[in-house]
Amino acid sequence: MNRTELQTMAEAERSRQQAFRCRFLCCAGTPCLSAGGGAVQQALKQAVAARNFEASVEVVGAGCMGPCSRGPLVRVIAENGEETLYERMTPEKAARLVEAHAAPGSTTLPEEWRIAEDSPFFSKQTKIVLSGSGRVDPERLESYVGEGGYSALAHALREMTPEEVCEEVVRSGLRGRGGAGYPTGVKWNLMRKAPGERKFVVANGDEGDPGAYMDRTLMESDPHRVLEGMALAAYAVGAEQGYVYVRGEYPLAAQRMERAIRAAERRGLLGHRIFESRFNFRIDIRIGAGAFVCGEETALMASIMGRRGQPVPRPPYPAQRGLWGAPTLINNVETFGNIPPIIQRGGTWYAGYGTEKSRGTKVFALAGKVSWTGLIEVPLGITLREIVFDIGGGIPGGRAFKAAQTGGPSGGCIPAAHLDTPMDYENLQALGSIMGSGGLIIMDDTSCMPDVAKFFMEFCMDESCGKCTPCRSGTVQMVRLLDRITGGRAVPEDLERLEDLCMLLKETSLCGLGQTAPNPVLSTLRHFREEYEAHIRERRCPAGVCDLGN
Ligand SMILES: Cc1cc2nc3c(=O)[nH]c(=O)nc-3n(C[C@H](O)[C@H](O)[C@H](O)COP(=O)(O)O)c2cc1C
Ligand code: SF4
Ligand code: SF4
Numbered sequence: 001m002n003r004t005e006l007q008t009m010a011e012a013e014r015s016r017q018q019a020f021r022c023r024f025l026c027c028a029g030t031p032c033l034s035a036g037g038g039a040v041q042q043a044l045k046q047a048v049a050a051r052n053f054e055a056s057v058e059v060v061g062a063g064c065m066g067p068c069s070r071g072p073l074v075r076v077i078a079e080n081g082e083e084t085l086y087e088r089m090t091p092e093k094a095a096r097l098v099e100a101h102a103a104p105g106s107t108t109l110p111e112e113w114r115i116a117e118d119s120p121f122f123s124k125q126t127k128i129v130l131s132g133s134g135r136v137d138p139e140r141l142e143s144y145v146g147e148g149g150y151s152a153l154a155h156a157l158r159e160m161t162p163e164e165v166c167e168e169v170v171r172s173g174l175r176g177r178g179g180a181g182y183p184t185g186v187k188w189n190l191m192r193k194a195p196g197e198r199k200f201v202v203a204n205g206d207e208g209d210p211g212a213y214m215d216r217t218l219m220e221s222d223p224h225r226v227l228e229g230m231a232l233a234a235y236a237v238g239a240e241q242g243y244v245y246v247r248g249e250y251p252l253a254a255q256r257m258e259r260a261i262r263a264a265e266r267r268g269l270l271g272h273r274i275f276e277s278r279f280n281f282r283i284d285i286r287i288g289a290g291a292f293v294c295g296e297e298t299a300l301m302a303s304i305m306g307r308r309g310q311p312v313p314r315p316p317y318p319a320q321r322g323l324w325g326a327p328t329l330i331n332n333v334e335t336f337g338n339i340p341p342i343i344q345r346g347g348t349w350y351a352g353y354g355t356e357k358s359r360g361t362k363v364f365a366l367a368g369k370v371s372w373t374g375l376i377e378v379p380l381g382i383t384l385r386e387i388v389f390d391i392g393g394g395i396p397g398g399r400a401f402k403a404a405q406t407g408g409p410s411g412g413c414i415p416a417a418h419l420d421t422p423m424d425y426e427n428l429q430a431l432g433s434i435m436g437s438g439g440l441i442i443m444d445d446t447s448c449m450p451d452v453a454k455f456f457m458e459f460c461m462d463e464s465c466g467k468c469t470p471c472r473s474g475t476v477q478m479v480r481l482l483d484r485i486t487g488g489r490a491v492p493e494d495l496e497r498l499e500d501l502c503m504l505l506k507e508t509s510l511c512g513l514g515q516t517a518p519n520p521v522l523s524t525l526r527h528f529r530e531e532y533e534a535h536i537r538e539r540r541c542p543a544g545v546c547d548l549g550n
């Protein structure tokens with residue numbers, strides 16, 4: 001395919017869509033599918049067929065639309081472009097939806113079926129990475145192309161040198177979305193300059209944090225965006241082979257990525273001489289086997305090479321010595337998802353969002369005690385208060401906000417006193433948490449903080465690969481101490497022991513898992529120490545969660 005053919009495909013797809021009197025976009029993300037989205041889509045198709053509307057009404061699967069807990073969702077796009085979003089659809093409701101939209105005037109629908117898209121849940125978000133999610137059909141390459149897909153790659157291959165692509169990413173200020181927030185452009189420049197005949201690009205879609213599903217959603221909803229981002233990276237750093245490492249628990253994401261790769265290969269958007277240039281790039285999928293530590297880059301590379309997924313010390317960093325000894329660029333799935341718009345609209349445009357040191361937007365999986373849960377994308381620098389009370393609609397049941405857990409097992413809990421802190425990499429770290437990959441769990445006054453810390457520590461204990469002693473034994477000892485505290489069997493000295501172990505793990509563990517495992521304990525000790533004291537000295541759980549044997 002060349003540039004003109006890409007444009008022709010895009011125009012053909014847009015006119016095809018415009019020819020429909022009405023289009024039903026059914027969310028086909030995992031949360032909506034598990035709520036019965038597949039049957040809803042089927043019922044819509046049947047209702048359309050029953051009225052012989054197939055030529056003028058389209059029913060398609062699309063990706064995640066955001067408020068996942070209200071699924072299955074259906075978006076209806078009328079001929080004049082007007083959109084209506086419906087929640088909690090059922091096959092029975094689907095037939096009435098077809099009547100109301102495809103045969104206007106025949107029936108009216110209850111107002112409560114609709115989700116108002118001018119509500120703060122939507123209006124306070126800025127969608128860059130997720131701009132195609134819920135709009136493109138992840139099973140059709142043409143659908144992505146119709147939204148401008150692959151035009152950034154076509155542009156870069158023809159008009160930009162690899163150095164210029166790297167510079168654009170530097171200018172954007174994008175930082176890695178996998179957790180650590182390392183500047184993406186800097187990493188790409190290091191990779192570009194790394195000597196080596198063979199180089200690799202890897203998309204990290206391991207996503208092991210409990211409750212997080214940003215990367216799964218992007219792979220399921222807009223797989224070509226990830227592929228295009230990877231291809232731009234490969235061109236920029238001089239790689240010809242890429243891997244998408246998908247968590248074993250994500251079969252739908254793996255399937256959609258696989259199909260997208262095959263479709264892109266068939267059209268010459270991946271493979272040999274892409275866009276009739278001299279650039280070659282192949283991508284293969286590798287499936288993880290459920291170990292959290294395999295998200296760590298050195299363990300991930302071992303896993304790709306067919307070895308046991310255990311970390312090794314860095315340096316050498318993957319950009320110096322990665323897969324089979326060759327320089328390897330590893331970025332998170334969401335990081336890659338940001339690249340096509342950055343190349344298309346420019347790094348300066350992207351840097352216009354966010355704060356000085358944390359540019360752009362971030363996707364969060366908003367969960368826990370808020371009225372609206374789901375997948376959100378917000379400009380960095382937004383306050384936690386805006387996320388919880390505007391986007392999330394506040395705490396249900398009139399209860400009080402207690403804390404927000406960010407960064408999963410490597411992160412921490414932010415208390416109510418810091419609700420107005422702008423969310424960026426530095427501020428979260430200063431509060432003893434981390435931005436992490438985007439897990440965001442909101443807790444109300446029924447959560448017990450030592451109990452929350454124990455949950456994450458048990459997770460780290462289970463997921464420790466056992467290679468180094470501080471993490472292998474330290475996590476077990478910390479769980480024992482936390483168990484004593486929450487079980488009402490602790491003595492005051494146990495708090496000191498717990499803090500000593502935190503420091504030991506932080507300073508002597510081999511990889512990030514052990515080094516950050518103490519964070520949930522340290523942050524809850526910092527902001528909610530009185531709860532630990534109450535458990536130990538008074539044998540009392542202020543939140544009423546723990547059984548202290550009284
Ligand atoms: C225990 C552990 C688990 C990790 N899991 C993930 C993961 O699931 N996804 C991810 O992108 N990065 C994960 N990381 C971070 C990666 O090692 C790496 O920094 C990241 O993929 C780089 O991409 P980025 O610069 O785009 O963020 C993990 C790190 C550690 C220590
Ligand atoms: S006994 Fe020691 S050396 Fe042997 S497997 Fe266990 S930790 Fe490793
Ligand atoms: S810190 Fe934990 S997960 Fe990392 S290498 Fe050591 S034992 Fe394995």
Ligand code: FES
Binds near residue numbers: 027029030031032068
């Ligand atoms: S999966 Fe349907 S709205 Fe997120």
